[in-house]
Amino acid sequence: MKLRKVTAASAAVFALALTATACGGDDSGDNGSSSSGGGGKxxxxxxxxxxxxxxxxxxxxxxxxxxxxxxxxxxxxxxxxxxxxxxxxxxxxxxxxxxxxxxxxxxxxxxxxxxxxxxxxxxxxxxAHQDLLVKADSDISEATDLNDKKLCSVTGSTSAQNVKNDFAPKAQLSNRGGYSECLSALQNGQVDALTTDDSILAGYAAQDQYKGKFKLAGLKLSNExxxxxxxxxxxxxxxxxxxxxxxxxxxxxxxxxxxxxxxxxxxxxxxxxxxxxxxx
Structure with missing residues (x-):
């Protein structure tokens, strides 16, 4: 077998290629993160x-x-x-x-x-726990208090249906496209309560425009x-x-x-x- 002669120039190019691979290679993986931080994302x-x-x-x-x-x-x-x-x-x-x-x-x-x-x-x-968000002056303190009351939740969520099935069969369910819409309905008196995880409810109620207007009922209807x-x-x-x-x-x-x-x-x-x- 005939071996090709490696010139000094080609050897230098090869060495540079190896250096580039070692120092600048992409070790980030598909999610764009390197294994040890450093200069990666x-x-x-x-x-x-x-x-x-x-x-x-x-x-x-x-x-x-x-x-x-x-x-x-x-x-x-x-x-x-x-x-x-x-x-x-x-x-x-x-x-x-x-x-x-x-x-x-x-x-x-x-x-x-x-x-x-x-x-x-x-x-x-x-x-977190499934809970109820109500107006600050509301007398709703238990899930059973929602019988004959309007309960808002986001379309596609099972939270409101769980309340109706397990605690308040006479609750009137009112679905909205998002939690902000439920909050507006609650503020305007169109619904009596909003239900989902207490952490999510607390986050919305903590916004500047809602401070002091709502409160959590403090129920633990599920564990999340x-x-x-x-x-x-x-x-x-x-x-x-x-x-x-x-x-x-x-x-x-x-x-x-x-x-x-x-x-x-x-x-x-x-x-x-x-x-x-x-x-x-």
Missing amino acids: IKIGIKYDQPGLGLKTPQGYEGFDVDVVTYVAKELGYEPDQIEWVETKSAERENALSRGDVKLIAATYSITDERKQKVDFAGPYLL NYGIGVKKGDTETVDKVNKALEKMVSDGSWDKAVEENFGPANYKNERAPKIGQLVQ
């Missing part, structure tokens, strides 16, 4: 339309989910300016992770057995364990995120985030849940 899925949890504003992104996952990202080696936020609606969360569109999802993502078949979860980082979604099989990332969440609780950052995002609505949150332990 990390794509994180959040909600864009939930005040108090995940909200896109002209100034940036804010909310409890945003604060939690920003803390987590920093522990993974990413500064806030290295985070690329991706709107991740409820119906697209599993697909976004499986496709590698995002590395993490923090978007009021309740951990369920069905979802655990498709994705892995770190956490939980918040225990919010977790951070990770691609199925990525146990290394799950372990790192769990360690970050434990640190966030221990150093007081978790309590601070709760107060800043939900405090104005007088949200009586549960204590930080134990990592890896779900409340059924």
Whole structure:
């Protein structure tokens, strides 16, 4: 076999190519995040339309989910300016992770057995409950008080139907396209209460235009364990995120985030849940 002679020039080119591959190669993966932070980016899925949890504003992104996952990202080696936020609606969360569109999802993502078949979860980082939001002067304090009253929920949600089935069979259900529409209807007296997770209700009620106008009934109609979604099989990332969440609780950052995002609505949150332990 005849060997081709390698000249000094071609050897130099080859060496440069190797150097470029080692220093500037793309090790970010499909979701645009490197394994150890540094100069890379990390794509994180959040909600864009939930005040108090995940909200896109002209100034940036804010909310409890945003604060939690920003803390987590920093522990993974990413500064806030290295985070690329991706709107991740409820119906697209599993697909976004499986496709590698995002590395993490923090978007009021309740951990369920069905979802655990498709994705892995770190956490939980918040225990929420289905609750009622009513006017500040309302005498509604129990779900059974909703008999013959108008109950608003978002189209496609099962929350209102659950109340009707389990607590107030005579409740009159009124669906709207979004929570903001339900709030307007509640404020105008068109409905008597709004139902969904207490964390979501508290986030809306904490907005400046609604402060002091609404209150949470303080019911616990269900348990919702919010977790951070990770691609199925990525146990290394799950372990790192769990360690970050434990640190966030221990150093007081978790309590601070709760107060800043939900405090104005007088949200009586549960204590930080134990990592890896779900409340059924």
